[in-house]
Amino acid sequence: MAVVGGGLAGAALAWRLSRRGVGVTLFTGGPGRRWTDATGASGGLVRGFEPDPAAAAVAAESLAEFRRDAVLRSWAGYQELTSTYVLAADSAPDRAEAAVSVVDGILPGSATIRPAAGLAPFRGLPDGALAVVELHAGYISPARLRNSLTADAVAAGAELCHVPVAGARPEPAVVLADGTVRRCDSLVLAAGAWTPRLLDEWGLPGQRLRTKQIQYTLGRASPPGLGAFVDDTSGLYGRPVSTGLFLLGLPSDRWQIEPADVAADPALARRVTIRAAERLGLGAWPGAAARTVAALDCYPAGRGGLRLREAMPASPVFTFTGGSGGAAKTALLAARGAAAELVG
Template sequence: MTGAARTAAIRTDTVRTAAARTGTVRTAIVGGGLAGAALAWRLTELGLKPTLFTSEQGRRTDATQASGGLLRGFETDPARARAAAESLAELRASPLLRGWADYRELDSTVVLPPGTDPAALHTVLRLLDELLPGSAELRQLPDLKPFLDLPPGSVAVVERQAGYLSPAALRDALLAQAVRAGATVRTDPVLRVLPEGTVRTAGGATAEYDTVVLATGPWTPGLLAAWGLPGGGLRSKRIQYTLGRGTPPGLGAFVDETCGLYGRPAGPGRFLLGLPTDEWDVDPAAPRTDADLARRVAELAAQRLGLDSWPGPDAVTVAAADCYAPAGGLRLRACLPGAALLSFTGGTGGAAKYALLAARSAAAAVFSGETPDEDLPS
């Protein structure tokens, strides 16, 4: 950083801290997906009145609209497991949040390949037992129905307190609640944010903020590049699944890490199934579906779940992009050291699970004026 930039950064930090102390920090959020909506809601819980800018066109193809909404506590990484389990515990404990999110409780099964480190597995299982008591248990072959053809030595973590939600319904409810609590939502896409906090919109408005948070999901890497700012390793990636007719008996939500297949029930007689893609740096405004990938999903549905006629003639394949981070998932990151511009994205294909918790930490950091010092772009 140059001397002038360092002086500007120190001044910005001082202004922000003073504003937070008096509760008058001017905060803008760009992006009204689940991340932006949850952050706006959490900020209003702390007494702030953020302005959230959203794009009606973007909402139609965003990650939140397309998301499968699978929820569980188990992740192989303990930090992610803690975030997912704490978020799930908060949702399950609140009838209001459950209603807003249209939460459906189901068993969740994660099948793990042979050779999964048993010590790491037990660390996560102990953590789950603390946060969601009695929910998770370890199962071994042959007690892994209805999965077929699993490699010998596969194990599974089965959770009873898991399920799925509607991220789009939760987003809408959180935004409505944030507005009731004093937030402003402007359907006016942002054209440019300057690092010191100036926001310019497509509608011609210009305003200054103490903190601007880019919660623009898979649009974020393109926006940062267009504004000449470092991307911090954030990238967009396509996600695709198919909704089809046919259900594996007794199976709730699942991820089979021995082949990548994941899914959940999707209404009477229907099941959602998908496989990860490897398509990076995609345009979130123009998601395309990949017929070859959909065919591979149907082959695995037959081979691994015995669903010979899934997906059937009225199948629907859904594709959208999410923003992936090199480490850490959905969290607040500085776009430049000391700048007023932060990002809150990096959901890495799984932030519906822990958006509530991530937004709580991000709101606390914005409120206190703390600049996140992790993951600064190099």
């Protein structure tokens, strides 16, 4: 099987396949590009809770695999932190409670739901907001995990090819930038934000995949008692990094950007600074240590999330992308499902 794209999605899929004894070649596109991909830039926040119970099941299952497997934990540099998810008052509390019970079934005792009023260090939360607090959550290094999964896949027999893939043929076959043609039984395009353009160039019917920029800023702050968090009432999200830095971001509205055109949006970075002061009282953040990181992820229309999709009906060409800004959380589980489908 040919897996095109050496981000977390492609690496996890190649790893799952090679562990099942499948002959797999992982086409990484070359080492240089990997620092600008979503996996290299990712904030790596992982938690079980999502407001949608189905999404919570996938995130919690993936996190549970880290928590029971010491090798995966060390490959990913998993750091456990409390995670707080603040939900607006009008955000269907029944659904949130259902999602908390899903997480509880997979990570018992981890998640509780309570009124957000008085929750430190948040300020000015709207009346009626709810907070889901999780004990078992935190962050990983998706880039480290990708590197370890790739190395282990190679140890299990996978082949690595760093020549960029320039095209595909329906046989199926992969056409490399140096003109070499490599036949395969199945071809999986796991090229993240590069996928929509590659599908167009290869003449494969569109899958209504779009790209979107994600951006955060690192700055100096250690708000006491604050671990990883998402505040749906202001859009702010973040986590501590190390040695006194704190990562903070807001959703961006930069859709359909080409990978070559990614650039930090200074207006968005300014809005993050204002929200950090209002919501968390961080008047001096980000300070002189400020660094803004921006990269793209791939978003499917309709049901989001990383999963295997047919590039054409009844063909052995698939995509494995659609991380939608959250696949560091779900890549392990998604790759397990995709490998089972491909082998089946």
